[in-house]
Amino acid sequence: MTTFQANFTTAEYLRRIDKTRKAMAAKGLDAIIVSDPSNISWLSGYDGWSFYTYQAVILTHEGEPVWWGRGMDALGARRTVFMEDDCIRGYDDIYVQNPEKHPMEDLSGLLREKGLEKARLGVEMDNYYYAAAAHATLVRELPEATLQDATGLVNWQRAVKSEREIEYMQRAGRIVEVMHEHILEVAEPGMRKNDLVAEIYAAGIRGADGFWGDYPAIVPMAPSGMDATAPHLTWDDRPMETGEATFFEIAGAHRRYQCPQSRTLFFGEVPQKYRDAESAVLDAIDAGLEQAKPGNRAEDIANAFNATLNKAGFEKDSRCGYAIGISYPPDWGERTISFRRGDQTVLEPDMTFHFMPALWLDDGGLEITEPIRITETGHECFCNTPRKLFVKD
Amino acid sequence: MTTFQANFTTAEYLRRIDKTRKAMAAKGLDAIIVSDPSNISWLSGYDGWSFYTYQAVILTHEGEPVWWGRGMDALGARRTVFMEDDCIRGYDDIYVQNPEKHPMEDLSGLLREKGLEKARLGVEMDNYYYAAAAHATLVRELPEATLQDATGLVNWQRAVKSEREIEYMQRAGRIVEVMHEHILEVAEPGMRKNDLVAEIYAAGIRGADGFWGDYPAIVPMAPSGMDATAPHLTWDDRPMETGEATFFEIAGAHRRYQCPQSRTLFFGEVPQKYRDAESAVLDAIDAGLEQAKPGNRAEDIANAFNATLNKAGFEKDSRCGYAIGISYPPDWGERTISFRRGDQTVLEPDMTFHFMPALWLDDGGLEITEPIRITETGHECFCNTPRKLFVKD
Numbered sequence: 001m002t003t004f005q006a007n008f009t010t011a012e013y014l015r016r017i018d019k020t021r022k023a024m025a026a027k028g029l030d031a032i033i034v035s036d037p038s039n040i041s042w043l044s045g046y047d048g049w050s051f052y053t054y055q056a057v058i059l060t061h062e063g064e065p066v067w068w069g070r071g072m073d074a075l076g077a078r079r080t081v082f083m084e085d086d087c088i089r090g091y092d093d094i095y096v097q098n099p100e101k102h103p104m105e106d107l108s109g110l111l112r113e114k115g116l117e118k119a120r121l122g123v124e125m126d127n128y129y130y131a132a133a134a135h136a137t138l139v140r141e142l143p144e145a146t147l148q149d150a151t152g153l154v155n156w157q158r159a160v161k162s163e164r165e166i167e168y169m170q171r172a173g174r175i176v177e178v179m180h181e182h183i184l185e186v187a188e189p190g191m192r193k194n195d196l197v198a199e200i201y202a203a204g205i206r207g208a209d210g211f212w213g214d215y216p217a218i219v220p221m222a223p224s225g226m227d228a229t230a231p232h233l234t235w236d237d238r239p240m241e242t243g244e245a246t247f248f249e250i251a252g253a254h255r256r257y258q259c260p261q262s263r264t265l266f267f268g269e270v271p272q273k274y275r276d277a278e279s280a281v282l283d284a285i286d287a288g289l290e291q292a293k294p295g296n297r298a299e300d301i302a303n304a305f306n307a308t309l310n311k312a313g314f315e316k317d318s319r320c321g322y323a324i325g326i327s328y329p330p331d332w333g334e335r336t337i338s339f340r341r342g343d344q345t346v347l348e349p350d351m352t353f354h355f356m357p358a359l360w361l362d363d364g365g366l367e368i369t370e371p372i373r374i375t376e377t378g379h380e381c382f383c384n385t386p387r388k389l390f391v392k393d
Numbered sequence: 394m395t396t397f398q399a400n401f402t403t404a405e406y407l408r409r410i411d412k413t414r415k416a417m418a419a420k421g422l423d424a425i426i427v428s429d430p431s432n433i434s435w436l437s438g439y440d441g442w443s444f445y446t447y448q449a450v451i452l453t454h455e456g457e458p459v460w461w462g463r464g465m466d467a468l469g470a471r472r473t474v475f476m477e478d479d480c481i482r483g484y485d486d487i488y489v490q491n492p493e494k495h496p497m498e499d500l501s502g503l504l505r506e507k508g509l510e511k512a513r514l515g516v517e518m519d520n521y522y523y524a525a526a527a528h529a530t531l532v533r534e535l536p537e538a539t540l541q542d543a544t545g546l547v548n549w550q551r552a553v554k555s556e557r558e559i560e561y562m563q564r565a566g567r568i569v570e571v572m573h574e575h576i577l578e579v580a581e582p583g584m585r586k587n588d589l590v591a592e593i594y595a596a597g598i599r600g601a602d603g604f605w606g607d608y609p610a611i612v613p614m615a616p617s618g619m620d621a622t623a624p625h626l627t628w629d630d631r632p633m634e635t636g637e638a639t640f641f642e643i644a645g646a647h648r649r650y651q652c653p654q655s656r657t658l659f660f661g662e663v664p665q666k667y668r669d670a671e672s673a674v675l676d677a678i679d680a681g682l683e684q685a686k687p688g689n690r691a692e693d694i695a696n697a698f699n700a701t702l703n704k705a706g707f708e709k710d711s712r713c714g715y716a717i718g719i720s721y722p723p724d725w726g727e728r729t730i731s732f733r734r735g736d737q738t739v740l741e742p743d744m745t746f747h748f749m750p751a752l753w754l755d756d757g758g759l760e761i762t763e764p765i766r767i768t769e770t771g772h773e774c775f776c777n778t779p780r781k782l783f784v785k786d
Contacts, residue, residue: 047626047627048623048625048626048627049611049612049614049625049627049723050624050625051723052521052611052723052724071710071711072623072624072625072711072753073623073624073625075622075623075624075753076623076624076625076626078623079619079620079623079626080626093710093711093712093733094733096711096712096731097715097726097728097731098731099544099545102519123525125524125525125526125529126495126524126525126526126527127524128445128521128522128524129521130524130525131518131519131520131521131523131524131525132516132518132519132523132524132525132527132528132529133518133519133542133544134519134525135525135528135529136518136525136528149526151492151526152492192605194598194599194600194605194606195598195599197598198594198595198596198597198598198599198606199595201591201594201595201598202591202592202594202595203591204591205587205588205590205591205594206587206588206591207587207630211630212585212587212628212629212630213587213591214627214628215612215627218442218445219442219608221442226472227472229468230441230465230466230468230469230471230472231443231465231466231468231469232441232442232443232465232466232469233440233441233469233472233473234440234441234442234607234608235605235607236605237600237604237605317464317486318464318465318486318489319486319489322490329722329723330442330444330445330722330723331445333490335490338489338490338491340486340487360465360468
């Protein structure tokens, strides 16, 4: 029973379940055990920071899905999922982080109770929240079941967004826009980096246009100078300096939907090298975006981007984009489609991506990125943040 | 090569490695593959939000540990680990979130190169960052190796803190104290919850006494009223109301060391039920803390706490504390010692815990908790936050 303002109608959850069941049938699965928190939320509405203990949604071909998790979190499930309370099953606290017992023993009992002990069960083998020990326990406890890899099965159903999902992503897009505006307003040489990150967090969580900010699935990245040659270092208290570039890889979030966008800020006179990189990246973004339309393939965007970038004398050897939507830590990507050579996924309207053509140079980083939505005829950007290298004197 | 201000001396890292090797020897392990980001950081100094792709530290009985991860993150490793650059190994970006390939294929190659293809290798079977697919890939790629569960092996070495670690936790303790002071100052009925969370985040990251705030391993929890009957719901924008209790389960963090502390704030006249609960919890905390001294066992604290609580007519059926220290999302606990019946771990000086006697009532929650350090003769609290139910009219 939902007491929160429900994020989606029950009809929308049922459509998602129907879509997922078709994918299960195509793989010959009797049931799936869904461990990925974003998949759990997408299928059931569940929302809570409880994924550090085992939890799952069990979906068969009939009836409502079952939420399973730690007993104390069953109360949070009652307040967030669309299903009736009898579809919520909590396990005893003695299973929590106890080397003598594993929560999957309890889940095995539940699966036996549902008559699934000989079933073909899909499990998300390559998910943060389905560790090797969880799998080993299920294999041991359910010797007659067939456990089959279903990594990404639900994630792929999420690729095309509903109207309501797009609306949430637009709100998140507006939030990240406001975060970048705020950075430009308050950042200055001499400011401690952590003080700036405090401002970024606060702006993001206050939200924009009356829409509240949720927590991004990754913390704000804001490395300066040489630290910006490495993409994933977090902050400390060293003050920002004139003559340095700082990139801001941040996301707005609303009701768990993520809209990441990066911009780079240079203090002082911009060296020609950065101007060249800016110009190369902007041209390459244009070339990539031109390919962002239904019917084209994911790799078309990467190939066009890379061809233009290489012509200007720059190289990028990592993927330049990925699918986005609802997400929980540690990643705001959907872990399905990537913009890189070889990804032949055909683009469809209302697929959503972070086009992420970051360049890491030998003495700094340049990130100018765009969250986008594929439309009926091409694409649109979720944000109106000016697409350029920001400079402050 | 460290260019950041190193968090610890190389001597301290070597002591940790020595301690870990003894534990490996006791289990007959030739090497361990460490996936837990907090263990990786504790052994090598590595710090970055890159754990959403596979990474590890490989430790054998000789030489420096090897950091292994995504190619682009090798640059972050160069800037944070204590080891020489030739102990840093990056893998190609094509392995990232690619259903056709698994990063553990690359790691297997590295292990073969090190002559470990027939070795007895410890792996952290029950860790978020060692998914079932990672294990299956290693098993397949290294058919002659013996993979043995080493979950918690490194975590247990972390239980007793060094002087420097205690110093960082004291700073984190001061930060969470300031966060609670700030909440008391700015919270009021009618305030949107997300606006208050924005303030909490900003205060925590600004830090205290000149020490910068790092990101807590869990987001601020701040549920009100009935939502507070469920422990792990996050915020939205509903305004706080008179007549409701809100609990704040938050942590200060400094250089990845976490100091969680909870307090509860009531707006308006406090119902007798909450006064009774407050009084019961405070008495039970005193009883528990009296047992917090070297030589006693972890369960002694839980048993004393529960006995006193039960006498007052309240019950708590979940554990009332756990070890804390360095941590990364999704959990700020060390996942070793728990304050609960049956945990016979003997307490030692400089072990550190979150004594977490939260009470969830039928119409709200009451959390008054203390991060503590075991001393030579008893314990001390990391914070001076007044231990009581906060009330604002």
